Amino acid sequence: MDFAFTREQQMFKKEIIRFAKKEIVPRVQEHDRNEAFDFESFRKLGRFGILGLHFPEQYGGSGADVVTTVMAGEALGEAGVDGGLTLAYGAHSFLCADTILRHATEEQRQKYLPRLASGEWIGCMGLTEPDAGSDVASMRTTAEKKGDKYVLNGSKIFITNGPIADVAVVYAKTDPGAQHAGISAFIVEKGTKGFDAGPPLIKMGVRTSQTSELFFSNCEIPVENLLGAEGEGFNMSLQTVEWDRSALLSPFVGAARYMLNACADYAKKRRQFGRPIGKFQATKHKLANIRIFYEAAQSLAYRIAWCKDQGRPLNHLEAAVAKLFVGDWSMGPANDAMVLFGGYGYCHEYNMERIFRDSRLAPIGGGTSDIQKMIIARLI
Amino acid sequence: MNYDFTPLETALFADVATALKNLPADADPDSRQAVLDKDLLCRITGCLAQTSYLRLGLEPVADLNGHLTLMGAMEALACRSPSAYLAVEASTRLFGRAVAGWGDTARKARWLKPVLAGDLIGALALSETFTHSANQSLSTCGEKHGQQVTVTGAKQYVINAPVADWIAVAGMLEERFALFFIQSTTPGLFIDTPLETMGYEGTAISHIRLDGCRIDADQVICPNNGQNVPEMLKMWENQILLGAALGISGAAFETARDFAKTHKSDGKPVIAHQEMGFKLAEMFTLLQTAQLLAYRTAWTMETNPVEARELMWCAKVFCTESAEQICSQALQVMGSAGCVEGNRAQTAYRCAKYNQVTGTSTEIARVKIGDAELGYRE
Numbered sequence: 108m109d110f111a112f113t114r115e116q117q118m119f120k121k122e123i124i125r126f127a128k129k130e131i132v133p134r135v136q137e138h139d140r141n142e143a144f145d146f147e148s149f150r151k152l153g154r155f156g157i158l159g160l161h162f163p164e165q166y167g168g169s170g171a172d173v174v175t176t177v178m179a180g181e182a183l184g185e186a187g188v189d190g191g192l193t194l195a196y197g198a199h200s201f202l203c204a205d206t207i208l209r210h211a212t213e214e215q216r217q218k219y220l221p222r223l224a225s226g227e228w229i230g231c232m233g234l235t236e237p238d239a240g241s242d243v244a245s246m247r248t249t250a251e252k253k254g255d256k257y258v259l260n261g262s263k264i265f266i267t268n269g270p271i272a273d274v275a276v277v278y279a280k281t282d283p284g285a286q287h288a289g290i291s292a293f294i295v296e297k298g299t300k301g302f303d304a305g306p307p308l309i310k311m312g313v314r315t316s317q318t319s320e321l322f323f324s325n326c327e328i329p330v331e332n333l334l335g336a337e338g339e340g341f342n343m344s345l346q347t348v349e350w351d352r353s354a355l356l357s358p359f360v361g362a363a364r365y366m367l368n369a370c371a372d373y374a375k376k377r378r379q380f381g382r383p384i385g386k387f388q389a390t391k392h393k394l395a396n397i398r399i400f401y402e403a404a405q406s407l408a409y410r411i412a413w414c415k416d417q418g419r420p421l422n423h424l425e426a427a428v429a430k431l432f433v434g435d436w437s438m439g440p441a442n443d444a445m446v447l448f449g450g451y452g453y454c455h456e457y458n459m460e461r462i463f464r465d466s467r468l469a470p471i472g473g474g475t476s477d478i479q480k481m482i483i484a485r486l487i
Numbered sequence: 488m489n490y491d492f493t494p495l496e497t498a499l500f501a502d503v504a505t506a507l508k509n510l511p512a513d514a515d516p517d518s519r520q521a522v523l524d525k526d527l528l529c530r531i532t533g534c535l536a537q538t539s540y541l542r543l544g545l546e547p548v549a550d551l552n553g554h555l556t557l558m559g560a561m562e563a564l565a566c567r568s569p570s571a572y573l574a575v576e577a578s579t580r581l582f583g584r585a586v587a588g589w590g591d592t593a594r595k596a597r598w599l600k601p602v603l604a605g606d607l608i609g610a611l612a613l614s615e616t617f618t619h620s621a622n623q624s625l626s627t628c629g630e631k632h633g634q635q636v637t638v639t640g641a642k643q644y645v646i647n648a649p650v651a652d653w654i655a656v657a658g659m660l661e662e663r664f665a666l667f668f669i670q671s672t673t674p675g676l677f678i679d680t681p682l683e684t685m686g687y688e689g690t691a692i693s694h695i696r697l698d699g700c701r702i703d704a705d706q707v708i709c710p711n712n713g714q715n716v717p718e719m720l721k722m723w724e725n726q727i728l729l730g731a732a733l734g735i736s737g738a739a740f741e742t743a744r745d746f747a748k749t750h751k752s753d754g755k756p757v758i759a760h761q762e763m764g765f766k767l768a769e770m771f772t773l774l775q776t777a778q779l780l781a782y783r784t785a786w787t788m789e790t791n792p793v794e795a796r797e798l799m800w801c802a803k804v805f806c807t808e809s810a811e812q813i814c815s816q817a818l819q820v821m822g823s824a825g826c827v828e829g830n831r832a833q834t835a836y837r838c839a840k841y842n843q844v845t846g847t848s849t850e851i852a853r854v855k856i857g858d859a860e861l862g863y864r865e
Contacts, residue, residue: 108492108782109489109786110488110787111488371860371861371862385863388857390857391853391856391858392854393857394857394861395800395804398860399804399805399856402801402805403780406783407775407776407779413490428771431768431769479768481761481768483768483771484761487771
């Protein structure tokens with residue numbers, strides 16, 4: 108075992124934190140209050156090289172390994188970037204772009220990936236449906252082959268980046284009679300006739316990300332837009348799930364470090380009963396609980412990243428353990444941090460209430476904690 | 488970065504786990520009857536001496552990764568028998584480590600060599616009535632009389648004291664921290680009867696009293712000035728308790744999982760019932776998270792001892808508190824079967840609390856972590 112990061116990785120992390128604190132964090136609170144997507148910050152992420160970090164260089168990326176990519180997410184969280192923007196980044200880079208990277212034709216890669224890496228285009232993934240969440244085999248969206256086209260009909264829900272996406276990776280049944288083996292994946296571009304997005308959903312947290320329904324009504328797409336072969340969609344979605352449970356988790360881990368720093372600063376300045384509240388044991392215990400979560404969660408997130416770097420396919424157990432732990436346990440530190448700030452923590456001026464709201468997504472998005480428990484119970 | 492143990496390490500863990508299988512069929516190192524069975528303890532240390540287990544962390548072992556390998560091996564032994572583990576570790580990683588770290592060649596030959604061979608049982612006496620958590624000061628002290636030193640004081644909760652050949656007693660000598668190495672037969676050393684403890688019933692733990700106990704001056708080791716020795720000793724204790732927490736967590740989880748796969752309710756294994764399956768999933772998640780944190784802490788002890796201090800406190804809190812949760816859940820999964828004397832999950836459950844309250848207690852550890860985050864240093 109060796110838990111060391113390379114010197115380059117450590118320097119890169121510091122660079123991201125410096126960049127994000129200067130270019131993105133000052134804009135976070137305003138966009139959160141307005142429930143507005145921050146296009147400018149998103150494109151800055153692209154220019155800095157984060158959106159396409161793990162893409163090969165020929166597609167506008169840096170060819171980074173998964174550990175470095177996970178580290179980038181942690182750095183954004185540690186800098187204080189909100190969960191909405193990091194969620195949008197994750198849905199764009201991993202759920203959409205990575206699927207194209209792994210399963211599209213060379214021509215499609217050349218067409219989409221450089222634009223996605225730069226942030227010129229925004230991507231999303233359409234998998235979840237009103238009656239098919241974790242039970243993806245129940246999906247009703249269909250893709251019927253007619254000559255040189257597929258015709259998509261159905262709808263998707265809770266699609267991160269849905270209202271703002273230029274390109275979507277959409278899962279649909281090419282064989283409605285089959286279960287998982289009937290699912291296929293397609294590229295659908297914005298503006299395609301019969302493809303539409305609903306208005307942004309109003310959410311509790313991660314408010315700067317735009318989430319909506321997607322609608323397909325006799326939406327015709329060329330057969331070339333089929334990713335891989337018919338029936339391979341379910342396995343593709345499982346691969347993206349590993350990103351959900353590593354890179355998409357890492358901003359929550361980084362946010363714990365952000366909370367620690369903010370809470371320690373506040374506890375040293377805020378005085379009650381004639382002394383800084385940091386002198387009270389109850390305050391120290393809250394700080395300790397956040398730190399312990401940070402240390403524990405970090406190891407899990409990087410383990411799944413390392414497993415992916417080793418080319419170990421479908422690390423279900425490791426991924427589910429990481430997701431369950433970070434999902435369920437991250438709410439405690441966020442609550443502790445908000446309470447430590449007292450009344451200020453409850454107000455929007457201090458961003459602890461925003462972090463608290465953002466943390467509530469962790470046990471829900473990307474497979475609820477109950478689903479993770481089902482997976483683990485099956486595999487142990 | 489690498490998250491796998493090497494094949495050599497994995498083989499060692501297997502050897503450690505099987506070392507206790509050679510004991511007599513009726514020998515149970517976790518029973519209260521084993522508490523004064525020094526022969527049994529010596530057999531166990533003798534078996535372990537056939538592997539590199541006892542040497543890990545005390546001296547370099549080729550192709551093995553010091554504290555990191557040790558943590559995995561500790562887990563394997565504690566999983567098999569918590570009481571044997573605690574006794575072996577008190578002798579080796581407390582008593583033996585003090586000699587390895589601060590003793591000269593002659594003292595190493597006298598005390599360390601037989602410890603590593605499994606021929607000598609040691610104990611280290613640190614805790615006192617008013618100094619057990621923060622170690623602000625020690626009231627036990629030595630007074631020089633020519634080539635002899637007279638030691639006076641009292642120590643509490645000394646692991647192995649009733650069965651030890653030698654006890655290293657922490658105290659003060661001429662305003663310096665000192666370790667007084669005292670043979671168990673020395674006049675003036677009074678060892679109480681073993682305490683009846685909740686958990687670790689097979690480990691002999693007692694209070695001791697030193698009433699004008701005379702020893703030769705060469706039985707005193709004074710660590711280098713500038714070292715925070717009590718803090719180091721707490722770190723060693725915490726390391727042992729981490730291994731214990733992982734071991735009992737693993738034992739409780741395995742026992743509950745195996746039960747849940749074989750015991751049927753409503754015509755199907757209880758693990759197939761969602762509530763039971765979910766409990767086991769939570770236990771497994773805590774176990775894996777604790778393992779990774781403990782392994783990383785051990786690795787950091789090798790690579791960055793200064794940074795390891797705070798990480799150790801974090802690991803101490805998380806691993807020991809998780810262990811209690813895992814053991815409690817295990818009993819819940821197993822129902823009445825788990826509560827029967829001798830069941831591994833029940834044994835583990837009774838040991839879980841001790842791991843939290845000894846070493847740096849989880850309350851004190853949290854205060855120290857908070858202080859570190861705030862930049863408050865003691």
